[in-house]
Amino acid sequence: MRRLFIASILSLGLAASALGHSHSNQNSFGEERRRKSLGFGPAHPHAVFHSSPYQIQTNGFTSLSEDTSPFEVARLFLDDLLGSQLDASNRYKIRKDSYTDKNTGVTHIYVRQLVNGLEVADGDMNINVKDGVVLSYGSSFYNGLTPNPMALPSKFAVHPHREYCQILGDEVESRVAAFQAGQGGQIPMSSTPNHPDAHLMHLHDSNCRFQDLPYDMANADADPLDFRSALLQFMIAATPKDKVVNDILANFDGHVDKMVVTQTQHLTADYGQTLEMTVDNVPDAVSPVKARLAYIQVPTQQGPTELNLVWKFEVEMQDNWYEAAVSAVSPHRIVSVVDWASDAPFAPIPQKEATYEVFKWGLNDPTEGERTIEKENFDPLASPQGWHALPYANDPQMAGVRPKNKDQFRSTTTTWGNNVFAQENWEGQNQYIRNYRPDHQDRVFHYTYNPQPTEKSDGLAEAQKYINATVSQLFYTSNMVHDLYYRYGFDEVSGNFQQHNFGRGGAENDGVIANAQDGSGYNNANFMTPPDGQNGRMRMYLWNTAIPFRDGDLEAGIVIHELSHGLSTRLTGGPANSGCLGWGESGGMGEGWGDFLATTIRAVEGTTDYPMGAWAANRDTGIRNYIYSLDKTINPSTYKTLDKPGYWGVHAIGEVWAEILWVVTQDLIEKHGYSSTLYPPIPDTAGKVPEGDFYRPAAGKKPLVPKHGNTLAVQLVLNGMKLQPCRPSFFDARDAIIQADEILTGGENFCTLWQGFSKRGLGPDARVDGRTPWGGGIRTDGYNAPARCADSS
Numbered sequence: 001m002r003r004l005f006i007a008s009i010l011s012l013g014l015a016a017s018a019l020g021h022s023h024s025n026q027n028s029f030g031e032e033r034r035r036k037s038l039g040f041g042p043a044h045p046h047a048v049f050h051s052s053p054y055q056i057q058t059n060g061f062t063s064l065s066e067d068t069s070p071f072e073v074a075r076l077f078l079d080d081l082l083g084s085q086l087d088a089s090n091r092y093k094i095r096k097d098s099y100t101d102k103n104t105g106v107t108h109i110y111v112r113q114l115v116n117g118l119e120v121a122d123g124d125m126n127i128n129v130k131d132g133v134v135l136s137y138g139s140s141f142y143n144g145l146t147p148n149p150m151a152l153p154s155k156f157a158v159h160p161h162r163e164y165c166q167i168l169g170d171e172v173e174s175r176v177a178a179f180q181a182g183q184g185g186q187i188p189m190s191s192t193p194n195h196p197d198a199h200l201m202h203l204h205d206s207n208c209r210f211q212d213l214p215y216d217m218a219n220a221d222a223d224p225l226d227f228r229s230a231l232l233q234f235m236i237a238a239t240p241k242d243k244v245v246n247d248i249l250a251n252f253d254g255h256v257d258k259m260v261v262t263q264t265q266h267l268t269a270d271y272g273q274t275l276e277m278t279v280d281n282v283p284d285a286v287s288p289v290k291a292r293l294a295y296i297q298v299p300t301q302q303g304p305t306e307l308n309l310v311w312k313f314e315v316e317m318q319d320n321w322y323e324a325a326v327s328a329v330s331p332h333r334i335v336s337v338v339d340w341a342s343d344a345p346f347a348p349i350p351q352k353e354a355t356y357e358v359f360k361w362g363l364n365d366p367t368e369g370e371r372t373i374e375k376e377n378f379d380p381l382a383s384p385q386g387w388h389a390l391p392y393a394n395d396p397q398m399a400g401v402r403p404k405n406k407d408q409f410r411s412t413t414t415t416w417g418n419n420v421f422a423q424e425n426w427e428g429q430n431q432y433i434r435n436y437r438p439d440h441q442d443r444v445f446h447y448t449y450n451p452q453p454t455e456k457s458d459g460l461a462e463a464q465k466y467i468n469a470t471v472s473q474l475f476y477t478s479n480m481v482h483d484l485y486y487r488y489g490f491d492e493v494s495g496n497f498q499q500h501n502f503g504r505g506g507a508e509n510d511g512v513i514a515n516a517q518d519g520s521g522y523n524n525a526n527f528m529t530p531p532d533g534q535n536g537r538m539r540m541y542l543w544n545t546a547i548p549f550r551d552g553d554l555e556a557g558i559v560i561h562e563l564s565h566g567l568s569t570r571l572t573g574g575p576a577n578s579g580c581l582g583w584g585e586s587g588g589m590g591e592g593w594g595d596f597l598a599t600t601i602r603a604v605e606g607t608t609d610y611p612m613g614a615w616a617a618n619r620d621t622g623i624r625n626y627i628y629s630l631d632k633t634i635n636p637s638t639y640k641t642l643d644k645p646g647y648w649g650v651h652a653i654g655e656v657w658a659e660i661l662w663v664v665t666q667d668l669i670e671k672h673g674y675s676s677t678l679y680p681p682i683p684d685t686a687g688k689v690p691e692g693d694f695y696r697p698a699a700g701k702k703p704l705v706p707k708h709g710n711t712l713a714v715q716l717v718l719n720g721m722k723l724q725p726c727r728p729s730f731f732d733a734r735d736a737i738i739q740a741d742e743i744l745t746g747g748e749n750f751c752t753l754w755q756g757f758s759k760r761g762l763g764p765d766a767r768v769d770g771r772t773p774w775g776g777g778i779r780t781d782g783y784n785a786p787a788r789c790a791d792s793s
């Protein structure tokens with residue numbers, strides 16, 4: 001009998017972009033327009049995250065002197081772990097996006113495995129080093145035999161995509177049968193949009209339409225180094241448009257011939273010896289596709305994993321941005337696919353700071369207060385030149401303009417700056433540079449917002465009347481988020497979004513493209529996060545849940561949720577790896593962090609019950625199953641909740657994670673008190689950050705430790721993201737937060753954190769058995785904190 005390897009193929013990813021999914025028709029956003037999104041890949045049964053230093057002393061690895069370079073520590077550690085029989089340059093590559101956290105002093109080192117000189121696309125390690133010690137590490141390195149570089153891989157190895165779809169299809173069928181039986185067998189699926197498994201069906205539709213790429217057989221003898229056929233076949237599976245599918249099928253060879261392949265000039269040193277290529281004229285792609293040869297790990301009948309030779313593609317489409325691995329040898333198969341889209345020293349320029357008429361920071365939505373005049377509130381650390389200036393060289397509007405000094409800044413009079421480009425996008429297309437945005441020579445962005453009731457058919461036109469106000473608001477909120485996250489450590493080296501990085505490291509030219517009233521949808525929002533150095537793209541939609549329509553740009557929680565996708569994706573697994581939160585528990589946490597941060601930002605002292613997206617959705621309980629609350633009768637979520645059939649989508653998983661973080665945070669607040677602002681104090685003119693009432697007294701020493709419970713929680717959550725491995729589980733992310741506290745405070749909150757996690761079943765005795773491809777399995781809640789915490793509650 002074949003080994004049941006399928007159970008270990010993880011997958012999930014209901015339209016990851018949908019900010020919310022609810023079961024009410026009226027307010028249900030998934031139902032209105034579910035974005036097709038592929039997301040699955042082989043699991044790594046051998047992947048580990050070790051967060052206790054004693055676990056790391058393998059093979060007599062002893063600690064080194066405190067001032068040993070962290071990279072040297074990592075190299076010695078890798079040699080120790082991997083054995084040193086092979087030439088190191090052929091086994092791994094320390095990625096260039098590794099960095100040292102300025103506050104904690106922890107160096108986060110990202111390592112990509114190489115075999116036969118080729119990258120192993122899912123062979124990742126993250127090693128966290130400080131003072132000559134490896135504090136923790138995660139690894140999904142392949143540990144089987146090295147394949148013969150000359151031998152082509154077997155053509156009939158495991159087919160993860162087909163196995164995944166088989167199991168998912170069976171599950172859908174049995175759920176539908178059970179549901180219909182419960183309804184007296186009367187109700188056909190098509191008329192049950194509120195079926196609790198509707199998102200599972202969408203998952204199946206999205207992912208499983210083409211399990212065997214249709215031209216497999218016809219091209220069985222094709223040159224394995226010609227990837228055009230593999231790419232075209234991927235596009236058949238990826239495009240949401242039947243017209244494109246039919247067109248490709250009708251004229252396959254014609255499309256292959258039309259594709260223009262260009263080799264990029266340089267070797268991609270980060271990824272072994274493979275040449276990177278770009279391909280033009282790929283149907284339904286909106287920019288040239290990138291392609292390179294790599295290995296990927298696939299479960300086998302015999303051992304844990306084997307290596308398959310694949311083409312790795314990066315495909316930007318209208319609603320998706322895929323990183324896909326397709327087997328290089330025909331028959332081509334999609335082995336793994338991640339959608340980067342997720343739903344929900346210069347001369348200063350003397351300029352008058354801008355002002356905006358907005359719902360100010362802290363007001364979640366228009367029900368919480370009136371608009372006021374707020375100043376361009378930039379933080380000289382986070383935004384040294386303010387929000388409306390950027391160098392010519394990094395300005396997409398100035399392409400072709402060559403100033404004398406390439407670093408020369410220009411000031412803009414619109415919602416266009418170093419961190420954020422905000423504009424309308426009524427057409428719903430990908431262009432943004434020439435889209436409309438408010439422009440005022442003195443940067444006084446004060447505009448009317450006075451929507452009137454209309455017929456539903458005029459709702460859009462009515463909303464368009466206040467486009468000036470809404471773009472100004474989106475620009476303001478997005479810049480506030482940029483500055484806030486910066487101060488908690490989402491800076492240039494860790495992969496934040498800026499056009500220009502002020503010589504502080506990291507990859508540039510990746511400010512956030514923020515589209516207001518985007519015409520590509522309603523009742524939702526989404527964010528696409530490509531690797532560091534490429535622009536993030538946020539699309540905010542109108543919500544036709546009420547008359548007049550509600551504008552998601554005006555609900556800060558939704559904007560924060562979306563921008564937090566960029567934060568968590570860049571911090572997890574390193575700035576240059578956007579494939580770490582694709583599906584299952586890790587994809588769910590990608591949603592959960594956004595809800596947690598949005599809720600923490602809006603929260604006021606003493607209030608602990610908050611919905612998500614309630615204003616936009618016109619629904620008191622918001623867009624989640626439950627509002628966030630400490631009260632278990634209001635929000636009963638625990639770790640085991642993930643076993644429920646409705647919890648296969650990333651949003652439902654995320655809701656559980658956000659609730660757990662929320663509960664943990666309130667315990668920290670009880671212990672350390674509450675700060676009325678999450679913003680750290682502005683540095684003095686010498687650049688020193690004053691402690692104020694914000695940080696603990698430290699006499700200028702690092703790390704700076706936020707004094708209060710809510711600020712400390714945000715800091716630990718961000719630091720945890722940096723420590724956790726690629727594709728983290730709930731356990732990994734929890735352990736990373738506990739280790740973040742160990743590093744920041746010496747572990748003084750060890751018991752507070754464990755007790756908080758235990759309240760919602762994520763204590764040390766929590767377990768999961770038999771994970772399924774969609775993030776299922778049987779979970780056991782763990783309600784016990786570690787024994788040493790018994791007396792400390």
Ligand SMILES: *[C@@H]1O[C@H](CO)[C@@H](O)[C@H](O)[C@H]1NC(C)=O
Binds near residue numbers: 438439466467468
């Ligand atoms: C936006 O503001 C500009 C400048 O004040 C104005 O000319 C334009 O009519 C406004 N747009 C709308 C839709 O009100």
